[in-house]
Amino acid sequence: MPYTYEYPHPAVTVDVLVFTFQAGELKLLLIQRGRPPAEGMWAIPGGFVNIDESLKRAAWRELNEETGVHAAYLRQLGAFGHPDRDPRERIITVAYLALLPVDRLHIQAGSDAMDARLFGLQKLPELAFDHAKILRRAHERLRQNFADASTALHLLPETFTMSQLRRVHEQVLGETLDKRNFSKKMQTAGLVAPTGEKQKVGAHRPAALYRKA
Amino acid sequence: MPYTYEYPHPAVTVDVLVFTFQAGELKLLLIQRGRPPAEGMWAIPGGFVNIDESLKRAAWRELNEETGVHAAYLRQLGAFGHPDRDPRERIITVAYLALLPVDRLHIQAGSDAMDARLFGLQKLPELAFDHAKILRRAHERLRQNFADASTALHLLPETFTMSQLRRVHEQVLGETLDKRNFSKKMQTAGLVAPTGEKQKVGAHRPAALYRKA
C-alpha cells in the first residue's frame, strides 16, 4: 500500500474496441466480466495502464492479451472520464479502435473474464459501465474513417471478394451501395488488385478474389 | 498526504488549445510558466482534473480561467500519455481544442503563469514538455474539421467579411483559395448571410459584411 500522493489521483485504463468482419457481418469483440463490479456483464476489453507504459503500448498489450495479435490498425478514439463511470474509484479510460481480419484473431478470454466472443453490432448484449456510449462514439468515428475507403481493408483477410468489401462499407455506413459504382470506385482508386483466383461458395457464380493493392 | 492507493496512479491534466483569428492570422493562446518545471517557457494552458469533475468540465474550467469565456466550440483532441512527458511524475493529459472569436476573449494569466499571449502559428516560441507534438495533432485535426466549412465560423466575430472567412480557411489548410469559388461555395451552402452593412478599412473598396446563417 505504499503509493501516496498529495492530491487524489484517478486510475487510468485503456479499453480496446476490436472490430472485425465475419460471416458477412461487422462484429465487435466483447468479454464477459469474471469479477465485480458488473460481474457477468459483457464489456469492452481493457485494463489498467502500467505506470511506466505509454497509452499506446498499454492498448497493444491489451489487444495482444485478448487476441494474440501483434499488428493491426490501432487508433486512439478518445478519453472518457465521467466521475461516476465506475463504482470502485475514479477511473478515466482511454479508448482505442482496432480493426483486424478475423483470420488473424485468436480470441482468448483474459484472466478476469469468464468468456470472450464476437457480437454482430445488431445483436449486442447490454454493456457494462458507460461502454454503450464509448461504442456509439466508436461507430461515429468508424464512419468518418471510412471516408478514406482504404480503411475497410484492415477488416478483411489477405484476399476477399468485391461483395465482402462492399458489405463492410454498407454495414459501417448503414446504407446499401450500388454494386457497379462501388466496384468501379475501388478499382479506379487503385485500392484493390485482382488476384486471378476465384472463390466458389454456394449455389451461384464464383466471385473473383482481390487483394489490397 | 492522505491519498494512498494499492497501485501507482498517474496524475491527469487537461490542456486547452485556444485558437482564434486576429489581425488576419490564426493564433494560439500560450502561457508562460511561472514555476518549475520548465519555468519561463511557453506552454499550452491547462491544469489538473479535480477528482469529482468530468474531463469536459475541467476543460471548461481551464478555458474560463484563462479567457473568461463560458461558451465556445470545445472538442476533445485526445489523450497524451508518454511516461516521461513530465519530469515530476507520470502525467497523462487530455487535450481539448477550443475555437472562439477574438472579441469574446479576455486573456488572464492564471495564478501559476507569468504571462499569457496570442501567437501566430508561424511565430511560435519553443514549447514546454511535449506540447509541440500536441499542437501538431491539433493542427491536423483542425484541417479535418474544416472539411465542414461551418467550423471556421467559430473563430470569427458576429459579423465578418468574406475575405476574413477565406483567410481563416487558407491558414488552416495552408494553401491559397480562389476568391470567386470560395465566396460562391459559402453562399450556395447557405452558411453565411449578407447583413447589408459594409466595413470601410484602408485605402480600398469597402467589404460587405456577413453573419452566420
Added chain:
DNA sequence: GCAAAAGTGTTTGAGGTACACCCATGC
C-alpha cells in the same frame, strides 16, 4: 491618378449516381 483590396461569371473536366440484364454454379 495610383495603390490596394473587393467584387463578379463562365467554361471545363472529373467524379458520383442512377439504372437492368446476363452469367456461372449447386441442387
Added chain:
DNA sequence: GCATGGGTGTACCTCAAACACTTTTGC
C-alpha cells in the same frame, strides 16, 4: 430448370477548379 449471388456499361448531373477584369476607396 430454377434459385442465388456475381459481373458488367452508359447517360446524366453535380460540383470543383481554372481563370481576368472592373469597382471603390484613401492618399
